[in-house]
Amino acid sequence: MKRSSPGAWLAIILGVTYFLAPLIATFEFSLRLKRGEYSFEAYRLVFESGNFQSSFLYSTTVALATIVIGVALAVPTAYWVQLRLPRLRGLVEFITLLPLVIPAIVLVFGYIRLYDSSSVLPLTGSAFGTNILLTLGYVGLAMPYMYRSVDTGLRAIDVRTLTEAAESQGANWPTILLKVILPNIRSAILSGAFLTFAIVIGEFTFASLLNRPAFGPYLQLIGASRAYEPAALAVMAFAITWACMGLIQLIGRGAPGAQDTR
Amino acid sequence: MTFLNLAGVQKSYGANAVVRNFDLDVTRGEFVTFLGPSGCGKTTTLRMIAGFETPSAGEIRIEGRDITGLRANKRNIGMVFQAYALFPNMTVADNVGFGLKVAGRAAPEIKSRVDEMLEMIKLPHLRDRYPYQLSGGQQQRVSLARALAPSPQILLLDEPLSALDARIRVSLREEIRALQRKLGITTIFVTHDQEEALSMSDRIVVMNDGAIEQIGAPFEIYNLPRTRFVASFIGTLNVLDAAVIDPKSGTIDIEGNKVFAARGLENARAGETRAVALRPEAVRIGPGGEGRNTLEGVIEDVVFLGSVVRVRMRLKQNALLIDTFNDSAAPPPSRGQSAQVNFSRNDLIVLADR
Numbered sequence: 001m002k003r004s005s006p007g008a009w010l011a012i013i014l015g016v017t018y019f020l021a022p023l024i025a026t027f028e029f030s031l032r033l034k035r036g037e038y039s040f041e042a043y044r045l046v047f048e049s050g051n052f053q054s055s056f057l058y059s060t061t062v063a064l065a066t067i068v069i070g071v072a073l074a075v076p077t078a079y080w081v082q083l084r085l086p087r088l089r090g091l092v093e094f095i096t097l098l099p100l101v102i103p104a105i106v107l108v109f110g111y112i113r114l115y116d117s118s119s120v121l122p123l124t125g126s127a128f129g130t131n132i133l134l135t136l137g138y139v140g141l142a143m144p145y146m147y148r149s150v151d152t153g154l155r156a157i158d159v160r161t162l163t164e165a166a167e168s169q170g171a172n173w174p175t176i177l178l179k180v181i182l183p184n185i186r187s188a189i190l191s192g193a194f195l196t197f198a199i200v201i202g203e204f205t206f207a208s209l210l211n212r213p214a215f216g217p218y219l220q221l222i223g224a225s226r227a228y229e230p231a232a233l234a235v236m237a238f239a240i241t242w243a244c245m246g247l248i249q250l251i252g253r254g255a256p257g258a259q260d261t262r
Numbered sequence: 263m264t265f266l267n268l269a270g271v272q273k274s275y276g277a278n279a280v281v282r283n284f285d286l287d288v289t290r291g292e293f294v295t296f297l298g299p300s301g302c303g304k305t306t307t308l309r310m311i312a313g314f315e316t317p318s319a320g321e322i323r324i325e326g327r328d329i330t331g332l333r334a335n336k337r338n339i340g341m342v343f344q345a346y347a348l349f350p351n352m353t354v355a356d357n358v359g360f361g362l363k364v365a366g367r368a369a370p371e372i373k374s375r376v377d378e379m380l381e382m383i384k385l386p387h388l389r390d391r392y393p394y395q396l397s398g399g400q401q402q403r404v405s406l407a408r409a410l411a412p413s414p415q416i417l418l419l420d421e422p423l424s425a426l427d428a429r430i431r432v433s434l435r436e437e438i439r440a441l442q443r444k445l446g447i448t449t450i451f452v453t454h455d456q457e458e459a460l461s462m463s464d465r466i467v468v469m470n471d472g473a474i475e476q477i478g479a480p481f482e483i484y485n486l487p488r489t490r491f492v493a494s495f496i497g498t499l500n501v502l503d504a505a506v507i508d509p510k511s512g513t514i515d516i517e518g519n520k521v522f523a524a525r526g527l528e529n530a531r532a533g534e535t536r537a538v539a540l541r542p543e544a545v546r547i548g549p550g551g552e553g554r555n556t557l558e559g560v561i562e563d564v565v566f567l568g569s570v571v572r573v574r575m576r577l578k579q580n581a582l583l584i585d586t587f588n589d590s591a592a593p594p595p596s597r598g599q600s601a602q603v604n605f606s607r608n609d610l611i612v613l614a615d616r
Contacts, residue, residue, distance in 0.1 A: 157350070158345060158347065161347040164312070164314050164347070165343060165348075165349070166364075167333075168312060168334060168337075168341040169364055169408070170336075170361055171335055171364045172335055180349055
């Protein structure tokens with residue numbers, strides 16, 4: 001058996017310490033609201049706060065809407081690129097990567113200028129319009145993750161043959177997409193959905209500059225005025241993200257046909 | 263009466279013509295095989311019948327109705343794919359019932375038809391399994407049941423046996439043929455395996471470089487190949503150059519040996535060179551008697567294959583392969599020995615191309 005070198009162990013210990021020490025310290029700090037004892041008082045206060053509940057609910061709703069629109073855009077696009085327009089793959093990948101290249105602050109200022117109350121489409125003129133703008137902005141922001149997840153899922157199955165098999169059985173395009181393609185990339189879509197959820201739930205720039213009551217600005221507000229609650233919120237945000245990652249793993253492993261997609 | 267008709271069908275990708283002037287009439291219930299090497303256009307032709315490719319020119323008709331521009335899902339043509347193409351998210355029963363569900367049939371009807379199909383492929387006990395839980399042969403049977411469940415007017419099989427091991431391949435091809443005969447469904451089968459084509463088909467369409475080389479029954483294709491390509495593609499064949507001496511009497515010269523051909527020289531002229539073909543099993547070792555042709559040469563190699571002994575005899579330029587049955591009473595000739603071989607005039611095939 002190969003013996004691991006002390007250097008490798010040192011690198012692992014350094015890495016683990018680098019990632020876990022701040023988390024453990026934050027968690028430990030979040031428990032110290034009551035002087036002289038450890039308690040979950042900070043967590044209780046956070047949960048009882050009306051602003052926490054409303055901002056979390058708002059961000060969850062926006063995240064779900066973002067996921068639905070993102071899936072509706074990414075799945076047919078990736079499917080058509082793979083099936084009929086493979087030559088456009090490079091261009092589409094470049095476009096879906098743009099939100100990673102352009103800073104969120106630039107994007108949101110662009111949106112505000114384009115959709116202000118004097119424009120043809122004055123989305124920022126009403127709360128509902130701004131909610132739509134925020135959701136569509138998040139669709140763009142999460143697109144690199146959603147598109148890649150879906151594309152990876154599609155590459156793992158024989159899209160062309162499955163499509164032709166369904167067509168020869170009399171199925172039309174909507175049936176093929178809904179009954180054959182979507183169920184077979186379910187775990188890929190869920191991966192994209194959970195990543196989108198994790199991005200949207202903690203996003204600050206878009207929500208703050210569009211003045212929406214989202215979870216990100218709430219986190220910032222609490223952080224500026226309280227000591228222990230932000231630490232509790234940070235730990236909760238990590239827990240939500242990890243739960244999402246865990247679900248991706250779980251669902252990916254349990255999907256029917258996951259062992260062999262041929 | 264013609265059931266499926268392909269008239270002047272062509273397919274080009276840019277300047278590259280992959281199928282050229284394809285004309286074929288298939289009668290109802292016939293089993294026709296497209297046979298040819300990779301890239302000969304057989305799968306493209308099948309895909310045009312299925313509706314997955316649009317012909318660049320020509321027409322495809324079923325019972326006289328033009329379906330050339332009809333979408334694949336409107337053609338009522340069942341297809342079995344090389345890679346099985348079962349839907350991984352569905353059980354065996356759901357896969358078989360998919361087409362019926364799409365057609366909006368009632369649930370009891372779907373169940374009864376699925377049961378019937380699973381009985382037909384002898385896999386009723388696997389109805390709740392997923393495709394990844396099945397062997398390759400089982401997956402292909404399910405694929406066949408799925409294709410047949412909606413009662414298609416034509417069944418297309420795109421190299422369905424290629425991905426299976428040799429033993430399963432033989433048993434499944436017998437099953438497919440038996441099912442096809444039982445159901446009487448018009449079937450087009452694509453393969454590059456000549457044994458599959460010869461054993462299963464009513465007729466074989468031999469294709470090369472996008473065009474039809476020959477259409478005929480297996481017996482005809484094997485025994486009377488029209489071109490050098492067909493002759494060399496189907497089985498083992500000796501192809502020799504011969505000089506025409508007298509077309510009327512069928513006299514030709516093969517490397518100094520005067521021999522006779524029973525047919526094939528009707529349009530030939532004296533003095534021209536023609537390619538002739540001879541099956542190894544049609545040649546016998548020893549001098550020929552009355553009405554038989556004789557060639558002389560030197561034994562170059564003898565390979566003992568069990569029931570068959572393959573002998574290679576050198577003429578002057580060409581070598582001739584001879585297959586003889588093993589006979590314990592008559593040992594095969596030795597290498598270096600001079601020998602005579604003989605064959606019937608009827609077995610000498612004069613090829614149309616040179």
